[in-house]
Amino acid sequence: MADLKEIDPTQAPAETPAKEQTPEVKEKAPKPRKKTGQQRRPLRPGAKSAPQASSSKAVTSPTARTARKIYSEKERAQKLGEIEKQIGRGESIKAAVQKAGISEQTYYQWKKAAGQTTQSDGLKDLVKLEEENARLKKLLADRLRNENAELRKKLGLA
Incomplete structure (x- = not known):
């Protein structure tokens, strides 16, 4: 029986420390927010804070995203020309x-769009050339007919 009493006391203390090991959760009240115009977001670990808005010049890193600029067709053609010269x-x-100050994706998109317009421009040019060719052929045919008629009159064949 002494053995049974020894087993019981060892089991009871084993259960007691298990209850003592569970941490008690204390609920914290939420912190009140500042009532300023600017709300600050928490920084990522290892992130540096941004310069204050009151500073005269903001420092931007080379990888910082800039505002999107919309280029005209002439500007696009100029930039594409500059890039082609450098290549x-x-x-x-x-x-x-x-x-040139643009991204590679933008370059390829512009190049693709310029290629499509040059193909359609080339087609328009071809149609214009064919129309001009037909007009010139008619003009030449009229001149040759008139010349032929004059020669027949001079020779007395007509």
């Missing part, structure tokens, strides 16, 4: 595009 000199596309 022709042996510079990489990536470097040439960075110097």
Whole structure:
């Protein structure tokens, strides 16, 4: 029986520490928010804080996103021309595009759009050339008929 009494006391203390190990959860009241015009977001771990708005010049990193600029067709053509010249000199596309101030995706989109317009422009030019060719053929045929008629009159064949 002494063995039974020894087993019971060891089981009871084993249950007691298990209850003592569970931490008690204390509920905290939410902190009141500041009533200023600007609300601050918590920073990511390791992130540096941004410069204050009161500073005269904001410092931007080279990877910072800038406002989107919309370029006219002439500006696009100029930038594409500059990039093509730089590529022709042996510079990489990536470097040439960075110097132009646009992204590679934008370059390829502009190039694709310019290619489509040049094809349609080429087709329009071809149609104009064919129309002009037909007009010139008629003009030449009229002149040759008149010349032929004059020669027949001079020779007395008509």
